[in-house]
Amino acid sequence: KDEGVSGRKPIKKRPELQRMIQDAEKGMFERILFVKLDRFFRSVAEYYECMKRIGSVIWTATEEKYDLSNANGRFFITAKLAVAEMEADQTGERIRMVNDHKVTTGQPLTGSMPFGFMIKTDNLTGKKSVVKNPDEEHILSDVIEHYMTYQSKKKTLIFLHTKYNIDMPYKTLSLLLRNSMLCGEYRGNPNYCEPYIDKETFELLQKILDRNIKQNTANN
Numbered sequence: 001k002d003e004g005v006s007g008r009k010p011i012k013k014r015p016e017l018q019r020m021i022q023d024a025e026k027g028m029f030e031r032i033l034f035v036k037l038d039r040f041f042r043s044v045a046e047y048y049e050c051m052k053r054i055g056s057v058i059w060t061a062t063e064e065k066y067d068l069s070n071a072n073g074r075f076f077i078t079a080k081l082a083v084a085e086m087e088a089d090q091t092g093e094r095i096r097m098v099n100d101h102k103v104t105t106g107q108p109l110t111g112s113m114p115f116g117f118m119i120k121t122d123n124l125t126g127k128k129s130v131v132k133n134p135d136e137e138h139i140l141s142d143v144i145e146h147y148m149t150y151q152s153k154k155k156t157l158i159f160l161h162t163k164y165n166i167d168m169p170y171k172t173l174s175l176l177l178r179n180s181m182l183c184g185e186y187r188g189n190p191n192y193c194e195p196y197i198d199k200e201t202f203e204l205l206q207k208i209l210d211r212n213i214k215q216n217t218a219n220n
Helices: 015-025 044-054 071-104 137-150 153-164 170-178 199-219
Strands: 031-034 058-061 117-121 128-132
Touching: 015 044, 044 071, 137 153, 137 170, 137 199, 153 170, 170 199
Parallel strands: 031 058
Antiparallel strands: 117 128
16 A cells, blocks of 8 residues: 555655565566556656566556557656656645745744744734744743753753653654754744744754764763
8 A cells, every 4th residue: 555655756765665566576466456647656767667677567557548568658658657747846846935935934834833832823814923832931941951051861851751740752852952943943044933042052052962962872
C-alpha cells in the first residue's frame, strides 16, 4: 500500500514501492495493478527506473488503457507522465508562493505550534498570526533561563516536571530550544512573531547546545 504518498516522490522515499519492486525482482508476482498512471508515478525518470527493475512484470491501470506494444503507445505514456510531472511542479510552485507570502506577513503555515506559541485570529480581518501563548509564556521563559544557567537538558526536564508537573520528551525540548521562533524569526523573516529572547541570546543558546553535543559525543 502506498496510500497518501505522492507519485511525485522518488522511489527512495516510497518504502512500500521499494518493497514491491524488490518482490518483483524476486519474481514473486506477474502483474501490478493501480488506478491511474499519475497515481503510480509523476516523474518520467522515476517511472523508467522502475520499469528497468521490475523486468517482465506486467502493469495495468484499472481506469485507463495503454498499449506498450508499439512506439506510439510508449510515447503516449512518456507524454502523459511529462504532463503530470509539470502539473505537480506547478502546484508545488503555487504552494511555495502562498507559503512565502504567509511567512512574510507573519501568518502560520500549520495549525500546530511549538510550546509557548499559539495562533491568534483577528476578529475584524480574520487574519491569523503567531503570538505567545499566555498560559505557557512564563513556563517557556523559565525553561530557556534554566537551560542557559545549568546547560543541561536533563536538569531542565526535571525542573519542568518538578515546578510545573509537565513531562516533556527529550527530543521535544531539543527541537524547542533550536527553534528560531524563540527570537521571533522563521524562514528568513526576522520579525515573524514576538520573541522570547533577542538574536544574540538565541545564538548563544545554539552555541551552548552545540557544545553539549560535542561533549556528549566525546564522552561516549
